[in-house]
Structure formats: C-alpha cells, structure tokens
Amino acid sequence: MHSYSLIAPAKINLYLEILGDRPDGYHELVMLLQSIELADQIDIRTLSTDNIRVNCDHPQVPQDESNLAYKAANLMKEQFPDVFAQFGGLEITINKHIPVAAGLAGGSTDAAAVLVGIDMIWQLGLTQPELQELASQLGSDIPFCIAGGTVLATGRGEQLSPLPDLDSLHLVLAKYRSLEVSTPWAYKTYRSEFGDSYVRETEDLEARAAKVHSGPMVQAIANKDGSQIGQLLHNDLEKVVLPAHPQVSQLREAFQNTGALGVMMSGSGPTVFALCESQAQAQEIQQQVRSTITDPDLDFWVTKFSSTGIRIS
Ligand code: ATP
Numbered sequence: 001m002h003s004y005s006l007i008a009p010a011k012i013n014l015y016l017e018i019l020g021d022r023p024d025g026y027h028e029l030v031m032l033l034q035s036i037e038l039a040d041q042i043d044i045r046t047l048s049t050d051n052i053r054v055n056c057d058h059p060q061v062p063q064d065e066s067n068l069a070y071k072a073a074n075l076m077k078e079q080f081p082d083v084f085a086q087f088g089g090l091e092i093t094i095n096k097h098i099p100v101a102a103g104l105a106g107g108s109t110d111a112a113a114v115l116v117g118i119d120m121i122w123q124l125g126l127t128q129p130e131l132q133e134l135a136s137q138l139g140s141d142i143p144f145c146i147a148g149g150t151v152l153a154t155g156r157g158e159q160l161s162p163l164p165d166l167d168s169l170h171l172v173l174a175k176y177r178s179l180e181v182s183t184p185w186a187y188k189t190y191r192s193e194f195g196d197s198y199v200r201e202t203e204d205l206e207a208r209a210a211k212v213h214s215g216p217m218v219q220a221i222a223n224k225d226g227s228q229i230g231q232l233l234h235n236d237l238e239k240v241v242l243p244a245h246p247q248v249s250q251l252r253e254a255f256q257n258t259g260a261l262g263v264m265m266s267g268s269g270p271t272v273f274a275l276c277e278s279q280a281q282a283q284e285i286q287q288q289v290r291s292t293i294t295d296p297d298l299d300f301w302v303t304k305f306s307s308t309g310i311r312i313s
Contacts, residue, residue: 002087002121003045005313008113009035009148009306010104011141012171012266012273015217016235018190019208020198026140026156027187028205030212032221033141033157034166035148035306038173040098040110041313042069044117047089052077058096060180068107069094071138072114076122079134083122090118099299101180103267104173105141109310112145116310132160148309150221154209161213163221165307169229169261170282173301174251174289175271181241186268189240230262230275241269247295248272254292258285279304 015032022028047053052073054063061067065074069092077084092114098106115135119126126134128147135142140157152161191198199205212218220228242249248270255263260274260281274289276282282302290300 004117006113008109009039010098018236031153038303041095042113043093051089053091056094060100068111072111076118102271108141109145167307170276170304172282172286181269183268233262233264
C-alpha cells in the first residue's frame with residue numbers, strides 16, 4: 001500500500017478586480033492571491049479495489065463524484081489509465097478545517113492536494129507546470145493552490161506570476177457558520193450589474209493587468225509593508241455580496257473599528273478578514289469583534305500568511 005498525508009492551505013484574495021468577459025464564459029480577472037496557514041489535511045492511499053472513494057465527515061462536503069477531490073483523482077485516472085490499473089483504486093480522506101463555500105478555495109486546495117499526492121504515489125515525476133496544467137482543467141484557483149505563496153493571477157486566475165514571499169503578516173478570519181455564498185452566483189450578479197463597464201479589447205485587458213503588476217500593491221508586497229498592503233486591499237465582489245448580506249457588511253464594519261491594518265471580504269465571501277501585525281494583535285481584534293457581535297453563529301480563526309501551497313504533512 002502507498003499513502004501520503006498532505007497539508008492543503010486555504011487562500012485569501014488581497015486584490016480582486018473583474019476586468020471583463022471571456023469567450024469561455026469565465027471572467028477576465030486580476031488577483032493577488034495569498035496562501036494562509038489555515039489548512040485541510042488530505043490523506044491518500046491506494047486500494048486493492050479499482051474505485052475512487054472520498055471520505056469527509058463535514059456535513060456540507062459531498063462524498064460523491066461532485067467532490068473536487070474526487071474529480072482530481074478521476075482526471076489522473078483518465079490521464080494515466082495504465083498507471084491507475086497498475087496501482088489500483090484510491091481512498092481520499094479529507095480532514096476539513098477550512099470553512100466551506102467561504103471564498104477561501106477550500107475545495108480547490110483539496111483538489112490540488114490530490115493531484116500532488118497521486119503524482120507522488122504513482123511516481124509520475126510531473127513538473128509543477130504540468131501539474132498546474134492538469135489543475136486548470138478542474139478549476140480556476142487550483143493551479144495557484146499547488147504552488148501557493150503570494151502570486152499575481154490573471155486570465156481566469158490560472159496565469160500565475162509569483163511575487164516575493166510575505167509570511168510575516170497575521171490575520172483573523174470570521175464567517176457566519178450558516179451563511180454560504182455561491183461563487184457562480186456572485187460572478188453572475190456582478191455581470192448583470194456591472195457588465196456594461198467591462199473592458200472588451202485584448203490590449204486594454206493586458207494594459208489593466210500590467211497596471212496592477214507595476215502598481216502600488218505589488219510594490220507594497222515587495223517592500224513587505226503591511227500597513228500599505230492593508231490600505232490597498234480591494235475586492236470588486238464586495239459590490240454585490242455586501243448589499244445582499246447586510247450582516248457581512250456589519251461584520252466588516254466591526255473589524256474596521258479595531259485598528260487592524262486592513263479589512264476585506266475574501267473572494268466571493270462571505271468570509272471577512274482583518275490583517276494584523278502580530279498574532280497578539282489578531283487575538284485582541286478577534287476578542288473585540290466577538291464582544292461587539294455576540295451571535296453564536298459567528299466563527300473566528302486566527303492564522304498567518306504562508307509561503308507554501310501543497311506540502312507533505
Ligand atoms: P472558491 O473560493 O474557490 O470560490 P469556496 O471556498 O467559496 O471556493 P468551497 O469551500 O470550495 O467554496 O465549496 C464550494 C462548494 O463546493 C460547496 O458548497 C461544496 O458542496 C462543494 N465541494 C466540492 N468538493 C468540495 C471539497 N473538497 N471541499 C469543500 N467543498 C466542496
């Protein structure tokens with residue numbers, strides 16, 4: 001039997017700008033993506049049978065073919081049928097710590113871990129670009145999740161330019177446990193409300209992405225300037241998610257009154273994060289917001305930036 005245990009970190013968006021539509025139905029984006037230490041643990045082992053099995057005891061995570069981890073294993077089976085036949089089936093156990101449907105790429109990072117784990121179990125020796133090419137067939141955030149760190153992502157999020165590591169910043173995340181936001185809903189709503197102002201020319205798209213690449217946020221990351229990064233946080237999806245979910249707006253406001261370096265919703269939400277200089281500050285801010293909003297449905301996590309993506313546990 002062959003087995004591996006992998007750490008699959010979540011991500012936050014430090015910057016998310018929607019530029020326009022793509023012929024494939026996705027959006028053209030410019031994003032700054034950041035891995036964080038909050039992570040799932042994925043155990044993968046070979047089975048003597050020839051099926052793919054996914055176990056997860058989290059009630060919101062499917063255990064059937066719709067699980068992204070299953071889809072990743074199935075893609076590897078389709079790409080390498082002879083190796084699959086030689087090694088047999090696969091059992092994938094997801095120890096879920098990343099909140100689900102939270103804008104933290106929980107499913108995407110699980111899928112990334114499965115691609116990396118199967119590559120190791122089957123001793124395929126795939127390069128990172130080869131793994132990322134497979135990952136892009138499954139979802140836009142999955143190529144990023146493989147390498148992780150601090151990255152500028154363009155296209156639909158799969159074209160990646162690594163930036164200098166930023167692992168000194170801490171953060172506190174908060175999410176209402178029973179509130180989920182569907183990523184397709186957020187983008188569809190954005191298109192219906194703001195589609196008129198989309199960039200249509202390829203050169204204009206390239207110019208907008210280049211502007212972010214040479215702009216103040218990337219400079220602040222290069223300088224590891226936490227307060228500057230905090231001030232430059234940006235997420236276009238807040239324009240549709242916050243009006244639809246007033247309690248997320250209130251949560252954001254509560255964080256803004258704490259003296260954090262910066263506050264923003266991650267991805268399509270509804271998780272809100274506050275950047276902090278230290279773990280002590282993050283814990284203090286968590287306490288402050290917890291005493292302002294006493295709703296027992298509100299969960300918090302204190303964590304920090306991570307410079308790695310998928311790694312062996
Ligand atoms: P993203 O930030 O990439 O848009 P997200 O963090 O908002 O994603 P996920 O946690 O990936 O959202 O979950 C979205 C949906 O995907 C869930 O409602 C769940 O049913 C389904 N899903 C499929 N596989 C997984 C998985 N391995 N982990 C979590 N959810 C999964």
